[in-house]
Amino acid sequence: MQTKRVSALLVFTLLTGIAVNVHAQSDAVRYEWDLTDIYPTVEAWEGAISAVTNRLDALSRYRGTLDNGAAELADALEAQSDTTKEAYRVYVYTSLMRDVDQREPAAQARFARARQMLTNLEQATSWLRPEILDLGADNIRSFRQQEPRLEKFGFMLEDILRQEPHTLDQRTEAILAQAGMVLSAPQQIYENYANADIPWPTVILSDGTEATLSQAGYSFWRAAPNRDDRKLVFDTFWGAWNQYADGMGATLAAEAQANVFSARVRNHPGVLEANLFADGLPPEIYTQLVTQVNDALPLFHRYLELRGRLLGIEDLRYYDIYPPLVQAETGVFDLERSSEITFAALEPFGEQYLELLEYGLSQQWMHSHPQPGKRSGAYMNGSVYDVHPYVLLNHNDDYESMSTFAHEWGHAVHSLLANASNPFETAGYSTFTAELASTINEILLQEYMIANASTDAERLFYLGGALEQIRGTLFRQTMFAEFELAIHRAAERGEPLTGPRLTEIYGDLLKRYHGHDLGVLTIDDAYTVEWAFIPHFYYDFYVFQYATSITGAAWFAEQFLAGDEAVRDAFIRVLSAGGSDYPHNILLDEAGLDMTQPEAYEPVLRRMEDLMDRIEGLL
Numbered sequence: 363m364q365t366k367r368v369s370a371l372l373v374f375t376l377l378t379g380i381a382v383n384v385h386a387q388s389d390a391v392r393y394e395w396d397l398t399d400i401y402p403t404v405e406a407w408e409g410a411i412s413a414v415t416n417r418l419d420a421l422s423r424y425r426g427t428l429d430n431g432a433a434e435l436a437d438a439l440e441a442q443s444d445t446t447k448e449a450y451r452v453y454v455y456t457s458l459m460r461d462v463d464q465r466e467p468a469a470q471a472r473f474a475r476a477r478q479m480l481t482n483l484e485q486a487t488s489w490l491r492p493e494i495l496d497l498g499a500d501n502i503r504s505f506r507q508q509e510p511r512l513e514k515f516g517f518m519l520e521d522i523l524r525q526e527p528h529t530l531d532q533r534t535e536a537i538l539a540q541a542g543m544v545l546s547a548p549q550q551i552y553e554n555y556a557n558a559d560i561p562w563p564t565v566i567l568s569d570g571t572e573a574t575l576s577q578a579g580y581s582f583w584r585a586a587p588n589r590d591d592r593k594l595v596f597d598t599f600w601g602a603w604n605q606y607a608d609g610m611g612a613t614l615a616a617e618a619q620a621n622v623f624s625a626r627v628r629n630h631p632g633v634l635e636a637n638l639f640a641d642g643l644p645p646e647i648y649t650q651l652v653t654q655v656n657d658a659l660p661l662f663h664r665y666l667e668l669r670g671r672l673l674g675i676e677d678l679r680y681y682d683i684y685p686p687l688v689q690a691e692t693g694v695f696d697l698e699r700s701s702e703i704t705f706a707a708l709e710p711f712g713e714q715y716l717e718l719l720e721y722g723l724s725q726q727w728m729h730s731h732p733q734p735g736k737r738s739g740a741y742m743n744g745s746v747y748d749v750h751p752y753v754l755l756n757h758n759d760d761y762e763s764m765s766t767f768a769h770e771w772g773h774a775v776h777s778l779l780a781n782a783s784n785p786f787e788t789a790g791y792s793t794f795t796a797e798l799a800s801t802i803n804e805i806l807l808q809e810y811m812i813a814n815a816s817t818d819a820e821r822l823f824y825l826g827g828a829l830e831q832i833r834g835t836l837f838r839q840t841m842f843a844e845f846e847l848a849i850h851r852a853a854e855r856g857e858p859l860t861g862p863r864l865t866e867i868y869g870d871l872l873k874r875y876h877g878h879d880l881g882v883l884t885i886d887d888a889y890t891v892e893w894a895f896i897p898h899f900y901y902d903f904y905v906f907q908y909a910t911s912i913t914g915a916a917w918f919a920e921q922f923l924a925g926d927e928a929v930r931d932a933f934i935r936v937l938s939a940g941g942s943d944y945p946h947n948i949l950l951d952e953a954g955l956d957m958t959q960p961e962a963y964e965p966v967l968r969r970m971e972d973l974m975d976r977i978e979g980l981l
Contacts, residue, residue, distance in 0.1 A: 611861025
């Protein structure tokens with residue numbers, strides 16, 4: 363019923379693999395999270411997973427009782443909800459423990475058991491939706507009026523009625539629940555390859571540095587100031603991925619085919635439509651995003667040309683995307699400084715938000731720095747409703763790390779606000795609003811750093827970083843979304859998806875977006891295997907919501923920074939709403955933001971143009 367919440371509240375930074383151990387400060391203050399807030403010991407966790415297993419077996423006693431009356435329906439829903447909440451607790455404990463060191467066999471085994479437990483939960487509750495639908499809308503609404511305990515399940519019950527055309531009979535729902543582990547296998551295969559199994563190459567850079575090009579190493583060294591080093595990093599890293607293109611192609615093809623199967627068996631016209639429907643999102647949100655971004659490609663090309671000008675490069679190439687536009691001495695952004703600056707930058711949010719942030723930072727909720735075996739990238743996990751959020755970082759004491767810090771703590775405060783305002787049943791929020799809550803923090807941080815820069819070079823550095831956020835979040839993620847739709851449409855047509863075919867589809871998009879044929883930026887064919895590197899293609903149309911998030915964040919931030927307290931208060935209401943309604947409705951009702959309309963996209967494009975104007979004014 364609600365097990366997707368555990369993944370919905372595991373929210374990631376946009377750029378994976380930001381950590382690289384060689385860059386971490388050896389004497390930096392480090393934070394490690396305290397998992398005893400979830401369970402005091404592994405033995406206690408063992409008892410908890412056994413208890414959840416027993417509760418799963420007990421759920422069957424409610425089967426066939428829902429039509430006995432409102433009290434029986436409430437009993438069944440409360441039992442299901444309580445079991446789900448404890449199952450998430452069991453799962454998150456193992457997930458967090460595993461991510462600190464993914465090489466540890468015992469942690470891997472516990473994580474596998476927890477994943478199986480979630481599949482068993484789906485199976486144990488698979489009868490519930492069909493049986494609720496058998497009651498009929500009139501009976502359900504009558505029961506809600508009779509039984510106060512059903513109030514917190516109101517949105518869920520109405521959503522079940524909405525999904526009736528896509529809900530199957532009890533036997534088929536049970537079969538689909540059993541297939542959950544199989545259908546999610548491609549993501550696990552990708553993670554094992556990307557995080558543990560691929561032997562990453564090592565290169566010697568121009569200054570003699572020996573750089574291991576793991577995912578984390580690539581994400582750091584691709585921004586090397588020396589252009590020959592960047593080319594070496596790209597050639598070597600993508601050369602390694604090309605060796606696995608066939609296997610990764612089969613893995614991503616299996617993901618697409620699994621999604622097509624799930625959409626078709628539930629009577630959806632396609633995978634995109636199924637994913638939009640699940641969150642109650644109008645299809646026009648996706649189509650409007652793609653239309654607006656494609657119409658704005660000349661603006662993006664202006665940025666690429668400005669990048670080439672600032673870097674002093676006439677023949678701009680793909681390996682010139684990542685270095686900062688200018689080199690500037692910005693100092694070390696350790697956790698203490700990152701906390702202080704982030705807190706100051708987020709002052710426009712007001713007292714309630716800042717109090718929650720300050721409290722969270724004072725607790726042991728964060729695992730801060732890289733270490734051997736640790737999962738790369740960063741995320742916030744807010745799925746343990748009655749404990750608190752947890753934040754995983756790979757902090758490198760640089761500006762990008764501080765930006766990630768602000769991003770993830772935006773997710774954490776979102777969870778705190780949603781949990782404080784909602785029962786467990788409606789606290790879990792959609793990705794659509796989750797990424798908005800984090801991206802706006804990055805925008806406010808950027809403007810704070812620009813305003814407080816001490817030199818023009820430093821100001822140019824931060825202006826360039828702000829432009830990079832728009833490139834990486836609006837344009838790159840929309841390009842990803844087009845790729846994701848293209849491969850799923852191909853799978854729906856029955857076309858084979860091989861490594862070379864995926865490279866061809868991705869390469870065409872990469873070249874069109876970056877103006878390859880217009881002479882704006884050259885894309886070498888060797889780099890078009892980049893699709894194999896992107897983990898978000900295994901998260902089912904997650905990526906387009908990054909692009910809508912920066913669009914919405916710019917809409918709010920533009921008014922925030924102009925001092926509009928009413929819009930600020932509306933934003934806090936959006937975060938506090940959690941999952942009490944569909945995300946599009948929350949934005950529309952609480953703030954008047956309609957993401958189906960072209961006007962919603964004007965602030966982010968206006969911001970991009972303004973940032974470039976400010977840069978050119980300093981040159």
